[in-house]
Amino acid sequence: MSIQILQYEFLGPIPLEEWGPPMEKLVYLILSKDKDRFNVIYVGDCEKTDEKSFFVQHPQFKCWVKESGSEQSLHLAILPMFESSNEKRKNVLNKIVTRYKPPCSSDDISESKPDYVVRSSDDADPKPEIFSCPCCGSEMKAEQILEKCTVFRCIGCGLSDTKLNF
Template structure:
């Protein structure tokens, strides 16, 4: 049996409880069976595993069980024996972008595209407008508001 996701033909789905190792260089999907169709609830790739408890010990297992009855959890795999990590990651990212699996949303770690500067008591902050010194105006729970002593412009800094 097979299932087509995007233009890829996945093997399965089989009940997750029937899976047995090994598994090597695959993109895998965790599916929830809902009457006559399967819903993708998690997508990822795997380099290699021989651990029988790979899925039970997975950080998202709790989400999978919350999203479906354990008996309705299924697995589909796309073997990619000649692939590299980047190719498998690209395919799993395409599936995530298209189907928005609920359990990928919870685990997704977003890395910021900014850097937090270390706070220094001796560092003087110059106003970007007039060059004068900026002083602390208000300290909030997660940020600090600073204000220029000359022109009054304000800025917000994250507390570290």
């Protein structure tokens, strides 16, 4: 059995009480079962554990029970990421937390960093080239200069284009 969250295929869910160690390099979901529906109440990651009491001793365990109504409603789903770095697992975790906003994960949300850097026009070494819009022939103005590319917008028709900064 599996459950899809965003583009990730998680194994499970299984009742949390049926879980047994070991666990290594994965992202896990704590779910609350409500009739035939599962609600994400916590998202976490694990480097490695052999502890049977890993979940029961978790600092958010009381929150999980409170949100689900009982320990019997708690379920676990896992996304094995054996070859992943800690950063890659945190990235998946942050995407899920941002999208689903699990009530017991609110303290764990870290500020995600974008994959790009926005620089002001003053920071750019060379001035962006001036060229004509391929659609209407009007001038294309630099709208945003990023680390590796510049976004241009036509002053006539509003068409946008992106050029790499060399």
